[in-house]
Amino acid sequence: MATRIQFENNCEVGVFSKLTNxxxxxxxxxxxxxxxxxxxxxADVIPVVKTSIGGTRIIGRLCVGKxxxxxxxxxxx
Numbered sequence: 785m786a787t788r789i790q791f792e793n794n795c796e797v798g799v800f801s802k803l804t805n806x807x808x809x810x811x812x813x814x815x816x817x818x819x820x821x822x823x824x825x826x827a828d829v830i831p832v833v834k835t836s837i838g839g840t841r842i843i844g845r846l847c848v849g850k851x852x853x854x855x856x857x858x859x860x861x
């Protein structure tokens with residue numbers, strides 16, 4: 785079953801969260817409903833963690849997920 789959620793009236797939830805097979809990162813500062821939706825669906829299977837990266841909430845765009853660890857996204861120019 786699909787669940788619809790928004791982060792502060794923004795439906796681009798991948799910008800504000802990062803989901804892997806091993807964990808889920810959710811941005812700090814969203815509504816409790818945003819966080820609790822992830823927690824109710826996933827907490828029995830993987831950890832759900834509220835976080836920020838460098839004080840920003842766009843964690844989904846700023847990190848690369850691996851099963852064992854997370855690293856800030858970097859680009860080689």
